[in-house]
Amino acid sequence: MFSTSALVAGVAILVVLAAVAIFLVAESLPAFLANPADISSDGSGFWGLVGPLVFGTIWAAALALLISLPLSIGIALFISHIAPRKLAQGLGYIIDLLAAVPSVVFGLWGITVLAPAVQPFFVWLVDNLGWIPFFAGPVSGTGRTVLTVAIVLAVMILPIITAIAREVFLQTPRLHEEAALALGATRWEMIQMAVLPFGRPGLISATMLGLGRALGETMAVAMVLSPSVIISFALLQSQNPTTIAANIALNFPEASGIGVNVLIGTGLLLFIITLIVNSIARVAINRRKAFSGAN
Amino acid sequence: MSKRIEINDLNVYYSNFLAVEGVSLTIEPRTVTAFIGPSGCGKSTLLRTINRMHEVIPGARVEGEVLIDGQDLYGPGIDPVVVRRQVGMVFQRPNPFPTMSIRDNVIAGVKLNNRKMSKSDADNLVEQSLQGANLWNEVKDRLDKPGSGLSGGQQQRLCIARAIAVSPDVLLMDEPCSALDPISTLAIEDLIGELKNEFTIVIVTHNMQQASRVSDRTAFFNISGTGEPGKLIEFDDTTTIFENPHVQSTEDYISGRFG
Ligand SMILES: Nc1ncnc2c1ncn2[C@@H]1O[C@H](COP(=O)(O)OP(=O)(O)O)[C@@H](O)[C@H]1O
Ligand SMILES: [Mg+2]
Numbered sequence: 297m298f299s300t301s302a303l304v305a306g307v308a309i310l311v312v313l314a315a316v317a318i319f320l321v322a323e324s325l326p327a328f329l330a331n332p333a334d335i336s337s338d339g340s341g342f343w344g345l346v347g348p349l350v351f352g353t354i355w356a357a358a359l360a361l362l363i364s365l366p367l368s369i370g371i372a373l374f375i376s377h378i379a380p381r382k383l384a385q386g387l388g389y390i391i392d393l394l395a396a397v398p399s400v401v402f403g404l405w406g407i408t409v410l411a412p413a414v415q416p417f418f419v420w421l422v423d424n425l426g427w428i429p430f431f432a433g434p435v436s437g438t439g440r441t442v443l444t445v446a447i448v449l450a451v452m453i454l455p456i457i458t459a460i461a462r463e464v465f466l467q468t469p470r471l472h473e474e475a476a477l478a479l480g481a482t483r484w485e486m487i488q489m490a491v492l493p494f495g496r497p498g499l500i501s502a503t504m505l506g507l508g509r510a511l512g513e514t515m516a517v518a519m520v521l522s523p524s525v526i527i528s529f530a531l532l533q534s535q536n537p538t539t540i541a542a543n544i545a546l547n548f549p550e551a552s553g554i555g556v557n558v559l560i561g562t563g564l565l566l567f568i569i570t571l572i573v574n575s576i577a578r579v580a581i582n583r584r585k586a587f588s589g590a591n
Numbered sequence: 592m593s594k595r596i597e598i599n600d601l602n603v604y605y606s607n608f609l610a611v612e613g614v615s616l617t618i619e620p621r622t623v624t625a626f627i628g629p630s631g632c633g634k635s636t637l638l639r640t641i642n643r644m645h646e647v648i649p650g651a652r653v654e655g656e657v658l659i660d661g662q663d664l665y666g667p668g669i670d671p672v673v674v675r676r677q678v679g680m681v682f683q684r685p686n687p688f689p690t691m692s693i694r695d696n697v698i699a700g701v702k703l704n705n706r707k708m709s710k711s712d713a714d715n716l717v718e719q720s721l722q723g724a725n726l727w728n729e730v731k732d733r734l735d736k737p738g739s740g741l742s743g744g745q746q747q748r749l750c751i752a753r754a755i756a757v758s759p760d761v762l763l764m765d766e767p768c769s770a771l772d773p774i775s776t777l778a779i780e781d782l783i784g785e786l787k788n789e790f791t792i793v794i795v796t797h798n799m800q801q802a803s804r805v806s807d808r809t810a811f812f813n814i815s816g817t818g819e820p821g822k823l824i825e826f827d828d829t830t831t832i833f834e835n836p837h838v839q840s841t842e843d844y845i846s847g848r849f850g
Contacts, residue, residue, distance in 0.1 A: 471686040479700035480676030493690035587690045587737045
């Protein structure tokens with residue numbers, strides 16, 4: 297009875313997944329095969345349009361992860377191993393609450409609060425560190441740049457990564473923590489010796505979940521950025537690459553004919569990017585399985 | 592090196608619960624001292640106060656003194672981290688770091704003090720410590736394999752190698768054989784006999800034969816009931832404790848009449 301329903305559920309998931317994949321491929325094929333001139337007026341074709349989107353998607357998500365990961369690990373460690381129990385509980389609760397905030401709200405916050413607040417700081421960065429390509433001018437007057445988006449995304453994925461990291465850190469066997477302490481490790485050294493290595497596979501999974509959300513996030517990006525079709529590493533200028541998901545959301549309502557196929561094609565690419573990211577994570581976890589402590 | 596341990600009128604509390612009361616005893620260098628007694632009488636608790644590991648448990652605290660070569664472990668300005676580098680510990684269940692290779696396990700503690708150890712120094716120390724723990728011949732061909740792949744007895748000897756690699760003065764062992772098969776247990780007992788040439792050893796054991804086989808001195812602890820504090824009942828040469836104890840409850844315990 298149970299095994300039958302498990303089988304049915306498993307098959308159902310596979311069928312749905314296959315249906316989605318077939319839909320994506322079938323609907324995007326026309327875009328791949330179409331005459332470049334039909335897709336964009338400048339004749340650069342599907343890849344000329346989609347290249348910057350793929351770049352923008354990965355770039356924004358990577359920046360968000362770069363900001364979020366150290367913070368999340370720090371907060372999770374603070375909650376699991378440093379803060380007194382009362383404080384840890386309170387903090388954990390706040391983080392969980394943050395996870396429940398809808399992305400539209402983050403988008404609004406990004407436009408109305410964050411962008412104006414960081415704009416003077418961006419000006420300072422361009423004036424003082426403008427020689428670093430990332431901070432090259434001219435600075436955006438609104439503060440609504442890819443860096444602002446990355447910060448919004450970072451705040452959005454922070455609760456997921458933190459919550460999982462905290463659970464993972466709490467699972468560190470007491471035995472191994474005591475082993476480190478008994479060797480004369482300070483608390484921080486104990487964390488390095490026992491907690492972080494033990495939590496590594498879980499941390500990778502947490503990171504991938506966060507990254508997956510950042511890659512696919514639509515609303516916050518669409519609201520904050522006024523998109524351009526460019527590939528640029530500059531963080532503070534008014535011309536910014538946008539992401540696949542935000543681009544679909546912004547353009548789908550008015551799209552028609554081959555335009556729809558192009559958008560679906562970008563969706564297929566997003567699907568593939570996410571798949572690749574997850575496979576990399578799996579490889580990273582499996583590579584050191586013997587040292588994972590899972591036996 | 593090997594040092595004398597002097598415990599003076601020690602009380603140990605878990606928050607408000609007095610777990611061990613009024614223990615005084617002196618442990619000479621280069622001896623093996625066994626702590627025996629029924630479970631719950633505070634053997635582990637007392638053992639952990641000798642390297643301040645009890646402080647890992649919130650609310651645990653001591654009153655009284657523990658001196659190592661005259662220096663009070665609980666004196667002002669003494670860092671528990673430094674204490675634990677001088678007083679090593681082996682636990683009931685083998686606990687090599689699962690994320691580290693055998694080699695890295697052995698030098699884990701040393702690396703805390705000396706991060707930039709040369710490879711040859713590290714190799715020497717790994718070999719010497721594993722030799723010291725009678726494990727070298729069994730693992731020398733797989734030093735880069737995870738420590739968790741060894742048998743329980745080998746893992747426990749790996750933990751001993753890890754503890755002696757930092758050259759402590761004292762080695763504490765809390766029922767180190769209770770999770771092991773008889774053959775592994777014998778291997779560890781032999782090892783303890785060799786280690787006492789270099790270290791002061793204190794071992795908690797629930798196994799009376801083991802206490803009589805490995806120890807020079809034996810301390811018998813008891814509790815008068817649950818919720819009561821554990822107390823030191825008798826402390827003497829192991830032969831005296833087992834053949835000619837002075838206290839009735841010691842005799843009752845070692846002859847298996849209770850506990
Ligand atoms: N972490 C702890 N918190 C509170 N009480 C404890 C803790 N560990 C041990 N105790 C109590 O202290 C007493 C002595 O325990 P323990 O030292 O483990 O005894 P033994 O090792 O002789 O079996 C017991 O009554 C036990 O319940
Ligand atoms: Mg015990």
